Amino acid sequence: MKLRFLGLFLFLAGSFSMAQSNYPGDAVRINGETVSNQRFHGFYLEYRNSKGVAVGARGDQLELLKRLRREAMAQVIEQVLVGQAAEQAGLKPDPDEVDKSIADLQSIFDSESAFQMKLDGEGFTQESFRAHIGRMMVAKQYLDEIRMAAADVTDADLERYYEENKRRLTLPEQIRVRHILITWKPMGQPDDRAYIREQMTPILERARAGEDFAALAREFSDDFATKQVGGDTGMFHRGQMAPAFEAVAFALEPGEISEPVETAFGVHIIKLEERRKEELLAFDDIRDQLREHVQNEQVEQAVREEVERLTAAADIQVLIPLGPDSDN
Secondary structure, three states: OOOOOOOHHHHHHHHOOOOOOOOOOEEEEEOOEEEEHHHHHHHHHHHHHHOOOOOOOOHHHHHHHHHHHHHHHHHHHHHHHHHHHHHHOOOOOOHHHHHHHHHHHHOOOOOHHHHHHHHHHOOOOHHHHHHHHHHHHHHHHHHHHHHHHHOOOOHHHHHHHHHHOOOOOEEOOEEEEEEEEEEOOOOOOOOHHHHHHHHHHHHHHHHHOOOOHHHHHHHHOOOOOOHHHOOEEEEEEOOOOOHHHHHHHHHOOOOOEOOOEEOOOEEEEEEEEEEEOOEEOOHHHOHHHHHHHHHHHHHHHHHHHHHHHHHHHOOEEEOOOOOOOOOO
16 A cells, blocks of 8 residues: 655645635544645645546546545545644654745745735635644654654564565566467458468468578568567566467477467467576575565555554544535
8 A cells, every 4th residue: 555645745736736715614624623625625636636637527537536536635634633643742843944845835936926825825824834834844754753663674574574475476487489470451352361371371381391480570470569579579478468379379398389370460370489487586586675575565554554543543524525526
C-alpha cells in the first residue's frame, strides 16, 4: 500500500487550486476541528488533476469522480489527524522553514496582491495560512519519526522474508527463439489464408535443410520488430506471447524448428535458441535489494498502522455528499 499522506507541497498545491469562494460551509469535522468546503474543494481539484482526469468529465466517469472525491476526503482527514497528533506530541515548526515555504509559494504569483487574493479565495488569512504551513511541516516530521523507528531490518528479518517468499523470488523458466512471420493480409487470391500458408512451406524447407535461420528471417519475415535481428525475440517467459506461439515455442528442444504456427498475427515458424530453467535467486545475490524492500514494507506498515490508529480513535463527521455533483 502506498503511503496516502501526499506530502507538504502537494497539499499546498491543492490549497492553491483555481477554486473561488463559492463553496460555503464546512466539508468535514475531525475531533472538533473543521475543514471548510472551500478548502476541501481546492484539494479535491488538485488531487483529481494529479490523476489526469479532465474537468469536463463524461457521464461514464461519474463513478470515477465519486471515487476520487472519497479518496481526496480520506487524505484530507488523514492529514488533519496526523497534524493534530504532531501538535499533541509537542512538535513545533521551524519559523525560518515556514517563512521559506511561504516565500517559495508566493513566488509562483505575479504580485503580492495576487497571492493575497488567492489566500482570500481559499479562506485563509495570513495568520491561518502560516499556521497551516507549520502544521503540514510538523505532520511530515511526525511521520518521518515513525518511519525512522520502523526502518531497522535485521539479518534475521531478511532470512525470514527470503524463506517465506521463495516462490516470488524464483525466476520463471525462460526461452529465446527466432521466428519468421508472414502476416495475414489481402493477397488477391480465392483463399488468402491458404495462399499465405503455402508461402511459408518453402521457407520452412530451406530452414530445415540447414540454411541460416536468421538470414531467412531477415529476408522473409514481416515482423519488423525482430527481422533486422534475424527474428530474435530475446528472452521471455510464459504469459508474454500469443498463447499458440508460446505453447509451441516452449515445447521445442534447442535447435528444433517448429511446424507452421497460426496466431492472430499470421503464420510463424519458430526455432528454439536458448532455454533457462526456473531458478531461485541466491540470497547473497539479492541481500541488498531485499533489505531495501523489507525496509520499505516495514516503514509503510508502520505509517499505515499509525494512521489507522488515529482514525479509529477520532471523531470524524463528513458534512457534505461525496458524489460528483460539483466537480467542475
